[in-house]
Amino acid sequence: MTTAPDSEPRHPDLVDRFRAAVRRHPGRTAVCGPDGTLDFAALDRESARLAAALAARGVGPGDRVAVSVPRGCALVSALLGVWRAGAAYVPLDGGYPAERLEFMAGEAGITAVIGGPADGRAAPGGAWVLDPAADEGPTAPGADAAPGPGDPAYVIFTSGSSGRPKGVEVTRSAVASLYAALEEAEVFEGPPAVVGWNASVSFDASVPQWARVCRGDTVVVIGEDDRKDPDRLAALLDEHAVTDLDLTPSHWELLRDRLLGPRPDGRRLRLLMGGEPVPAPVWRELADAGGQGGPQALNLYGPTECTVEVARARFAGRDPHLGEALPGSRLHVLDGTLRETAPGEEGELYVGGGRLAVGYVNRPGLTAERFVADPFGPPGARIYRTGDRVRRTGAGLLEFLGRADRQVKLRGFRVELAEVEAALAACPEVSSAVVLHDRGPAGDRLIGYVVPARAAGDRLRERLAQLLPEHMLPADVVGLDALPLNPNGKLDPGALPRPERVPSGGPAGSRPLGPVEELIAEVWTEVLGREGVTADSDFFALGGHSLLALRVVGRLKRERGVLIATKDVYRYPRLRDLAAHVTGLANAAPGGPTGREPGR
Incomplete structure (x- = not known):
């Protein structure tokens, strides 16, 4: 077999693996979400229909198709349909600012958009729009396209130091190799697993989640409302007997009370944790839980530019670490002269192997700066500068120390x-x-x-x-x-001065009045680390975000018996309005107008 520099034997394309899964068990549930359930045969038909509609418009290998579809079965069908047409998908999150979406679409050079006109906005870049729910006419499914292993699979945008987001282009062979590596390293266990898709489609961690259908696993798409409510999320995991859940350490902090012990049906949940450094207390907690029948946790590390994951570690021992390289990835800790450091010495982590991204779309200079000639690989091979400071332990494991940049x-x-x-x-x-x-x-x-x-x-x-x-x-x-x-x-x-602790959310004197406003102000003060919260303060203007909103809801319920949904914080961000909503709920409940559960 002839291979490119630093490449590896070709692994089956994920679309080929999906078709094999359909043949093996057409009636098994492939995906379920807020918009319903599809078995493998139905997902096969729906994704093939979308692929045919794209092909009828001339979309094929090498093209880029934007996907702007709400989380659910339709999103999985759309992503798979793009792959079956031979094209690369470009996620466009409808929650992003319109100006940012327009830039991303133009930078990626999209040829089409899959997404309905629900929000009334014109398609970014004036591209042709395919409504996944619409009848596109005589587009009977035909044979899937035959892209090459070097054709792009997706373009995902990350934050850019130039002031604009940058698109990372990853090939189909790199994604196929990633899945083979995760299987070989037993990060993915033998199907059928039931996978909770938790990550945003705009985040590269989504790739090892939604595409699990291609290996025969069932994917449970966690909707936005469920992602924002720990009680609902835990109930959803139990309802569908989810076995694998990908999440960040920040998200775990909000779910720990509900997921730390064994599940009601006796199964052991596998937590695939990544996206940010794992704090030592979280590491030790999960290491201990894994030995006592609780969830089994793995730490996964990797930059977007290296196809999601390059290292994995099982939670064990007392100190967090990144573990060892996945099959197909080479990890080098180098000093400023590109020489390997000795164990215990700090250096920058460089990644080599066959899963490096093509580079940054329309950014040849930045691509050349970050993807440099590999001094350890064959001629023509590249190595990626991660910017992460690490060191190796005496056992050869990697410890994360921080960033070398901003x-x-x-x-x-x-x-x-x-x-x-x-x-x-x-x-x-x-x-x-x-x-x-x-x-x-x-x-x-x-x-x-x-x-x-x-x-x-x-x-x-x-x-x-x-x-x-x-x-x-x-x-x-x-x-x-x-x-x-x-x-x-x-x-x-x-x-630089520390931020003022007295917010400008309301006029002087607009102090919280009554027990409900005072209660919410007390919780906001603690959760946000603020003093002087007023009745006119805006939760998000004070630095609140989705995870802090979850904490507010949890604290109100756990400590004071106040029952609200996370979406209520978004609907009523002003303290006085949220208090009025809580009072209205309490007045309509059997417990009377106290804002607390009956009997509390």
Whole structure:
């Protein structure tokens, strides 16, 4: 067999594996979600229909098709349909700002969009739109396209240090190799498994989740409402007897009370954890639980540029680590001269092997900067600079030490601080800006500092929300007359003031009134790490986000007996409005107008 530099034997394309799964068990449940259930035969028909509709419009190998479909069976059908047409999918999250989606679509050069006109917005880039629920006419399924192993499978955008997101293009052979490696390393156990698809389709961790149908597993698509409610999520996992759940350490913190012990039916849940460093207490807790009949946890590590995962470790012992390389990946800890470091010495992690991405779409300079000539591989091979600082233990395991640049991880998402700074600087009222990563009382967050001081305010927050997705919005924006500089004329981060603890969410004197407003203000103060929360404070303007909203709901229920849904925090972000909603629920409940459960 002739192979490309640093390649490996070709593994079966996932579409071929899907067709084999359909032949083996057409009546087994393939996917279930908020919009229903499909067995393998039905998923085969639906994805083939979409592929035929795309092919009828000339879509084929090498093309890129945007997918903007709500989470559910229809999303799995759309992604698989794009692959069956031979094209690459480009996820466009409908919750992202329109300007960002337009840029991503244009940068990717999409030829079509799968997604209905539910939100009334025009398709990004003016591309042809295929409504997955519409009858496209005589597009009877035919033979699937025959893409080559080097054809793209997807383009997923990550935060970019240039101020714009960058699209990472990954080939079909790389995805096939990833699945083979995860199976060989026993991260994926023999089918049939029942997989909870938890990650956003815009996050590369979704690839080892939704595409599990291609190996014969059942995929349970966790809807947005279930993802945001720990009780509902735990009930959903039990209802469908989910065996595998992928999640971040931040999400685990909210689910631990519901998932730490054995499941009611005796099965052992497998937790595939990644997206951000695992705190030592979480590592030890799950290591202990694994030895006592609780969930079995694995730590998975890998950059988007290396096809999701390159290393895995089972939770064992007392100290977190990244473990060992997956089959097909080579991990090198190098110093500044690209020489291997000795065990215990810090270096930058470089990844080689046959699963490296093609590079960044339309960014040849950045691609050349990050994907460099591999000094350890055959001629023509490349190696990827991760920017992660690591060291090897005496046992050969990798320990994560931090970043060598200004990239951070927030709730599993990769964020370049320079992109947030560019968004702040693009606001007309801002002349200069800097963003720092900080761990406050409410957890990891971003703090923005802007000059002039009068620039910080609600208008600035509204403008940022039009440019950046939620996970990239600063929790605080502090106005300054000037940025502090050291004697060398460079920014002095240590001289930047801490954010004010008294929010500007309402006028002076709008203090919480009555037991319900006072109760919510008390919980917000603790969860957000704020003082001086007013009745007119806005939860999200104070730095709240989806995971903190979950904490609010959990604390109100656990400690005070107040029952609300996570979506209520989104519907009523102003404290006074949320309190009125809680009071209305209490008045309509048997327990009377106390805002508490009966008997509490």
